[in-house]
Amino acid sequence: MRPPRKDQIQAEQQKFHDYLEKANLQLTPGRNIVFQEVMKAHGHFAAEELVKLCQKHARRVSRATIYRSLRELRAAGVIRETAFGEKHQHYEHVYDEKLHHHARCIQCHRVMEFPCMEEDEKYVSILKKRGFHILGHELHFYGLCPDCVMRR
Amino acid sequence: MRPPRKDQIQAEQQKFHDYLEKANLQLTPGRNIVFQEVMKAHGHFAAEELVKLCQKHARRVSRATIYRSLRELRAAGVIRETAFGEKHQHYEHVYDEKLHHHARCIQCHRVMEFPCMEEDEKYVSILKKRGFHILGHELHFYGLCPDCVMRR
DNA sequence: CCCTAAACGAGACACTGTCTCAATAAAATG
DNA sequence: CATTTTATTGAGACAGTGTCTCGTTTAGGG
Incomplete structure (x- = not known):
């Protein structure tokens, strides 16, 4: 960002x-x-x-x-x-909010961001059907960032 | 579960x-x-x-x-x-692992689960393209569970 | 200038988790 | 069986993060 x-x-x-x-x-x-x-x-x-x-x-x-x-x-x-x-x-x-998700490197703790896509809507509708009132959501990947993969 | x-x-x-x-x-x-x-x-x-x-x-x-x-x-x-x-x-x-995600109620802290769908693959491929080595991921919704919505 | 309420700082406290170290138990060895 | 070695353990110190209290300071409003 x-x-x-x-x-x-x-x-x-x-x-x-x-x-x-x-x-x-x-x-x-x-x-x-x-x-x-x-x-x-x-x-x-x-x-x-x-x-x-x-x-x-x-x-x-x-x-x-x-x-x-x-x-x-x-x-x-x-x-x-x-x-x-x-x-x-x-x-x-929060400024300039394009909703995004996070991929965190478990080695160096750096965080990559990637945009939120409308695919998430499917989950949203499932939860709504179940009566859950959604205030927000976040998709969180974890793994190794490109640099740390190299360093191996 | x-x-x-x-x-x-x-x-x-x-x-x-x-x-x-x-x-x-x-x-x-x-x-x-x-x-x-x-x-x-x-x-x-x-x-x-x-x-x-x-x-x-x-x-x-x-x-x-x-x-x-x-x-x-x-x-x-x-x-x-x-x-x-x-x-x-x-x-x-981890037993009987059907990968699932979580919706947590910010009021009573209860956690609902819902299954992971193949929609996530789109994110997976984006991250892979960027060189991120994925070890796992979790989608986390937060909001109010049905009970807490009622209680309002 | 005084009075009152908001804001503040200092530090005690709570919670979660890690670490060290000496005591113990258990296994391997003679 | 006795001795040595090693793994495991508990107690408690310690560290990091965050909250809370309480007495003091500050700043408006009258």
Whole structure:
């Protein structure tokens, strides 16, 4: 996933601000630092990476604030969780949403993305028939990425 | 997923014993207790649930042994991990393997299963073309299960 | 300028899993 | 059978990730 364009950052900022306003929350320095770092990060990142980045700032931001802000960004629809079966949660941006799936290398942990296809609809209709209310889905392949296959 | 039939338990036991022999490991009381509890459990279970179950036995089994045995059972192909984006790992049985996917309720955490279809092959061929060596895949829907939809 | 409520940081705590190390049991050997 | 070697184990320390509490700070609103 390429880094967000300026106008996309703008849009995300708007989204976040709108959310804060609706939820009666203020755009405080702490929240803003977390937001900025999240926008700088691209691809998939772990919460703890963000903790390290945020704590490099002059104004110290506590873990508590960072985790709190991540939840807010999630609620605002700026980032989303992705489950990789590791011990810690990963996030990715939502902007420019072309729904995609993930292939994760079990060796180097790199993640490849590939677009979601309408084939998934068949599953969707099965689940709907069974009364399951779908909020989202993700197809997750695991294996060896091209580089790690070579290295063998 | 229904509980394993007797002959399936037999087969799994054989698999485990074969693995132990090949790996020069012995079928010790500790390992056996873990195996028995794993076979009793069905559906998806977390490591910590198993810890609790195993520790009810007269012969105390330590966390270390349980986690070690779980790894062995995984290596033996008796159980497999499933990533649900929660904080702890889940496992499920491998016996009577009809490959299936999961729909998890974000409210009650129950998991529905549905069969894997050949539609996935399209993704497989895309990834292969890109040089990714696939070891496995899982489609993961999340949302509200029928019961939780009702309860709203 | 004061009052109140929101936001914050520090650190305790909880959970899950790993690791080490000394004690034990079991097998192999003489 | 005694001794040596090796595998296995349990206890608990440790680590990583995330949550929670609580006293303090900050910032508006009056």
